[in-house]
Amino acid sequence: MTEILYLENAYLKEIEAIVTHVLDNGVILDKTIFYPGGGGQPEDKGLIISDKEYSVKGFDKNNRGMVHLIEKGLSVGDIVTLKIDWEYRYQLMRHHTALHLLSAVVNDKFENTKVTGGNIHFDRARLDFDLLEFKKDMAQTVIDDVNRISKEDHEVSISFMPREEVEKIPELQRTTVVLPASITQFRIVTIGNVDIQADGGLHVASTREIGEIKLVKTDNKGKGRKRVTISIV
Numbered sequence: 001m002t003e004i005l006y007l008e009n010a011y012l013k014e015i016e017a018i019v020t021h022v023l024d025n026g027v028i029l030d031k032t033i034f035y036p037g038g039g040g041q042p043e044d045k046g047l048i049i050s051d052k053e054y055s056v057k058g059f060d061k062n063n064r065g066m067v068h069l070i071e072k073g074l075s076v077g078d079i080v081t082l083k084i085d086w087e088y089r090y091q092l093m094r095h096h097t098a099l100h101l102l103s104a105v106v107n108d109k110f111e112n113t114k115v116t117g118g119n120i121h122f123d124r125a126r127l128d129f130d131l132l133e134f135k136k137d138m139a140q141t142v143i144d145d146v147n148r149i150s151k152e153d154h155e156v157s158i159s160f161m162p163r164e165e166v167e168k169i170p171e172l173q174r175t176t177v178v179l180p181a182s183i184t185q186f187r188i189v190t191i192g193n194v195d196i197q198a199d200g201g202l203h204v205a206s207t208r209e210i211g212e213i214k215l216v217k218t219d220n221k222g223k224g225r226k227r228v229t230i231s232i233v
């Protein structure tokens with residue numbers, strides 16, 4: 001199995017790894033820093049470097065580990081350098097963390113509001129909320145709060161928790177996504193005393209790193225889906 005280094009440290013930009021399996025469409029490595037996508041956060045871009053550079057075209061889950069999709073050329077036992085497109089990834093981490101603050105503020109202002117969808121891009125990010133309405137001036141108030149909180153420099157920390165404990169914390173049930181029963185150990189992302197989520201994605205280490213965000217737009221996507229789109233200024 002591939003050791004997944006980004007789960008505990010999202011700031012690894014470049015590492016050495018060993019090719020453990022070669023498949024028709026790519027390679028499996030002993031460890032990786034590449035995020036394969038999920039939870040609304042897109043997959044990483046980057047390179048696998050040996051005597052030549054292989055552009056990583058995507059990822060495939062495999063029972064022996066994550067397949068990094070690249071063209072042929074590498075062999076089992078090759079020592080390679082993994083290098084992620086850090087500018088792209090860091091922007092996703094900032095947007096992702098901003099969405100946590102957004103959902104925390106909305107939950108605080110409009111009691112028990114569920115998040116019904118979300119997506120993260122390089123240049124923007126959005127969340128859908130189970131609200132009857134979410135007008136532009138309401139959204140702007142929320143964004144102002146997010147900016148105030150992010151400046152307070154809250155630490156973002158990662159921990160791991162068994163399912164029984166996760167189920168006892170109501171704040172962890174904020175999204176409507178049902179977590180598969182097969183998962184017994186959860187990764188928990190805590191932002192100071194502001195937010196706590198069961199979450200496999202990648203975040204910045206402090207809310208100050210998010211910088212200032214702005215409201216891009218609000219959309220009514222139907223019942224239970226009032227959409228707020230933000231972007232980092």
Ligand SMILES: [Zn+2]
Pocket residue numbers: 096097100189197199200201202203
């Ligand atoms: Zn997250």
